[in-house]
Structures are given as structure tokens and as C-alpha cells.
Amino acid sequence: xxxxxxxxxxxxxxxxxxxxxxxxxxxxxxxxxxxxxxxxxxxxxxxxxxxxxxxxxxxxxxxxxxxxxxxxxxxxxxxxxxxxxxxxxxxxxxxxxxxxxxxxxxxxxxxxxxxxxxxxxxxxxxxxxxxxxxxxxxxxxxxxxxxxxxxxxxxxxxxxxxxxxxxxxxxxxxxxxxxxxxxxxxxxxxxxxxxxxxxxxxxxxxxxxxxxxxxxxxxxxxxxxx
Numbered sequence: 001x002x003x004x005x006x007x008x009x010x011x012x013x014x015x016x017x018x019x020x021x022x023x024x025x026x027x028x029x030x031x032x033x034x035x036x037x038x039x040x041x042x043x044x045x046x047x048x049x050x051x052x053x054x055x056x057x058x059x060x061x062x063x064x065x066x067x068x069x070x071x072x073x074x075x076x077x078x079x080x081x082x083x084x085x086x087x088x089x090x091x092x093x094x095x096x097x098x099x100x101x102x103x104x105x106x107x108x109x110x111x112x113x114x115x116x117x118x119x120x121x122x123x124x125x126x127x128x129x130x131x132x133x134x135x136x137x138x139x140x141x142x143x144x145x146x147x148x149x150x151x152x153x154x155x156x157x158x159x160x161x162x163x164x165x166x167x168x169x170x171x172x173x174x175x176x177x178x179x180x181x182x183x184x185x186x187x188x189x190x191x192x193x194x195x196x197x198x199x200x201x202x203x204x205x206x207x208x209x210x211x212x213x214x215x216x217x218x219x220x221x222x223x224x225x226x
Contacts, residue, residue, distance in 0.1 A: 030046040031059075031108055035105075036066035039065070044061055046079060053073065057075060059074045060072070067098050074090050078109045078111055085197045086112040086196040087174075090190065092189075092191060094189045097187075097188075100183050107175060107194075108174070108175035109174055110171065117199070118167055122163045123162050123163075124140070125151075127192070130156065130188060131188055131190075132186030136152060138151065139151045139152075140176065141175070141176045142175045143167075143174060146165055148163035149162075
């Protein structure tokens with residue numbers, strides 16, 4: 001019988017989970033979707049069928065899906081009042097795969113009304129506390145369907161990505177997609193955060209300066225290869 005590690009959380013993400021501790025009424029657009037090739041996708045809505053949390057603004061699923069046993073607890077700051085920071089969190093997640101397989105977990109919510117600035121700082125954070133050898137975890141945040149920088153981990157640890165996105169008005173949609181590729185049976189533990197906030201002017205300037213530098217580096221590599 002598969003043994004699944006329960007009730008874990010990274011110290012670096014405890015504060016994020018605390019922001020979601022006192023949610024108000026459920027947001028029908030807040031959903032969690034599980035997908036694996038060869039199986040029909042399963043979508044769980046806040047306080048809908050399959051959500052065992054019993055709390056609005058938090059989706060918790062525990063059970064078998066495809067080739068996996070999944071335990072995941074998630075949250076949305078939109079359901080907790082809609083104030084900054086606009087945030088989606090995978091507070092804790094443990095999956096056990098019986099064989100070499102891939103699982104995708106999508107978290108999304110709509111109707112965020114803050115911030116209202118023309119540009120938004122889209123920040124992604126991915127951490128793992130257990131990752132079998134040969135396993136790859138990829139985490140991508142999106143604002144209104146525009147994806148940010150994908151984060152990838154192949155060992156236990158953490159990584160952060162930052163993107164500046166045009167907002168185009170409110171309300172807006174946040175989502176994140178986490179993909180787990182297992183090359184053998186094993187258990188993976190991970191957490192992830194997507195946050196949209198008003199960017200600091202220095203951050204906007206830094207990103208704007210980095211883009212042409214990155215482009216120059218790519219051009220130089222292409223010349224060296226030719």
C-alpha cells in the first residue's frame with residue numbers, strides 16, 4: 001500500500017498560507033484541475049464535489065487520480081476579500097505515483113480587483129521538500145492567460161521567478177500550472193505561490209534593462225555557432 005506523507009508545509013510558505021486562514025464566501029470560479037494522459041481531467045470547485053476542506057477560499061483534495069494518490073491543499077486570496085496581494089497558493093501537496101508517469105495540476109481564480117496599476121509584478125515561487133531522483137517539477141504562473149517564466153526543479157530546494165505584465169484593467173485572472181514528471185514510482189512533495197502586486201519602479205527599470213541585454217547575449221551565441 002502506498003504511504004503518503006501528510007500535513008507538511010515549507011517554512012518559507014507559512015506566511016502565505018496564513019493570509020488565507022479566514023476566507024469569506026466561496027468563489028465559484030476558483031478551481032483545481034487534475035490531468036494525466038489517458039485519463040479524463042477532474043475539476044474541483046471551491047466548496048464543490050471533491051473539495052474536503054469545508055472552508056471557503058480553500059480547496060483540498062485527497063484521493064486517487066489516474067496513476068497517482070494525491071493530497072493537495074490550495075488557497076486564493078480573492079475568496080478571502082480581494083485585497084493585495086492577489087495570490088494563489090499550493091499550501092501543501094504530496095503525490096505518490098505507482099510508476100513512471102506525469103501529472104498536471106492547474107489552479108485558477110478570476111475576479112481579482114487589486115492591484116489596479118497598468119503594470120503588475122507577477123511573482124512565482126516553487127519549492128520541493130521531497131523529490132525522487134529523476135523527477136522533474138515545472139511551475140508556471142499566468143495573468144489573464146499570459147504565462148510568466150517557467151520554474152523547474154530537479155532536486156529538493158526552491159526557486160523564484162519575476163515577470164512584469166501589462167494588466168489591461170480589472171477584474172483579472174490568475175492561474176498556475178504544476179507538472180510532475182516521474183521516471184519511476186515515488187512520492188513528491190511541493191508547494192507553490194503565484195502573486196500579483198503593484199511593481200516597485202526599480203523592478204520595472206531592472207526588467208526593462210535586462211531584456212535588451214538578454215537579446216544581445218542570444219545574438220552573440222548565434223554568431224558564435226555560425
